[in-house]
């Protein structure tokens with residue numbers, strides 16, 4: 001038995017590799033324990049252990065890696081299977097961009113749809129995505145190659161525009177066309193601002209880019225000039241300028257009738273707050289009165305926000321007047337007067353700026369030096385002549401001006417019934433006392449207390 005065991009052990013030693021038994025294996029193996037265990041090994045001894053041993057040592061490691069290698073890719077391949085198409089798509093995307101070498105602008109937006117298509121492709125199998133993405137870029141790519149010409153910008157109106165006396169800048173317009181892209185007018189960018197309330201030279205730059213990145217530009221020069229005013233002529237202390245603000249209104253016709261009755265000329269600082277009375281502006285002008293601007297809205301909160309806000313509003317009214325009478329007034333009155341402090345609430349220093357702007361542009365602004373105080377409207381209605389207090393205010397004011405050797409500019413409002421009713425008495429008094437009534441014009445001096453002290 002021992003011999004048999006030894007032989008078996010030796011045999012195993014020969015068959016197995018070095019470590020299995022060790023060099024001294026044969027000698028040591030015959031241990032006491034071995035006897036008992038020997039039985040089991042014997043049965044298995046001959047071929048079985050070898051077979052088992054073999055797979056473990058030699059091939060097992062090889063097969064294991066192999067199967068692992070396969071296993072790993074499988075596991076990864078499932079999620080990667082989707083990425084794979086991505087890599088396939090990427091090269092396709094690349095041709096797209098290669099197809100468009102010159103262009104920069106359009107390719108980018110079109111490149112965006114491509115990635116959008118890819119996520120969809122991930123959900124579905126690879127093949128579907130590929131054709132879809134291929135389909136879109138190809139035709140576009142071919143189209144793009146054609147255009148290397150820049151678009152054309154055509155300016156309407158003159159290349160040099162001259163504005164005088166605070167008339168606002170209105171863009172005369174432009175068009176832009178491109179051989180490939182067609183009408184690009186809406187894509188034209190205009191840089192620069194014409195501060196038409198400041199004398200100076202302004203440049204507007206127009207530019208437009210086509211889908212291939214070709215750029216076209218154009219320029220317009222806007223010259224803002226001051227209006228040339230005639231030399232002022234002092235009308236003397238016996239001259240009365242009746243001025244009426246805030247109209248026209250429903251009372252304006254009545255006023256025009258009185259003025260006509262005595263052949264007296266007056267000045268109307270008009271607004272657009274009573275649109276229904278707009279035709280009164282035509283009547284005022286036709287009767288030889290002066291139509292001047294009091295702004296379109298008379299809304300302090302809008303007007304006194306900025307110079308631009310004021311001038312824009314003023315020009316809106318000037319446009320309306322010009323449409324009605326064919327003339328654009330160069331005479332204005334600030335709502336609240338140039339000395340108003342209400343404007344502080346909307347913009348500090350705005351009256352200082354606006355009065356300087358008017359002087360610089362050759363626009364005559366008039367305040368008043370006789371206040372009827374009709375704005376406070378505290379007329380005693382129980383009196384027979386309930387406008388008497390107002391008449392007295394005016395007469396006293398005029399007398400005071402005359403005493404100082406100055407002409408009178410009287411402030412009234414033709415939106416106030418009692419103020420309009422007082423006019424006839426004022427005129428009668430004036431004519432009886434040797435006064436002349438005149439309408440303001442460009443020769444009327446703005447000195448002599450006509451300009452109040454700017455307080456903002």
Ligand SMILES: [Zn+2]
Pocket residue numbers: 245246294298335336
């Ligand atoms: Zn007013």
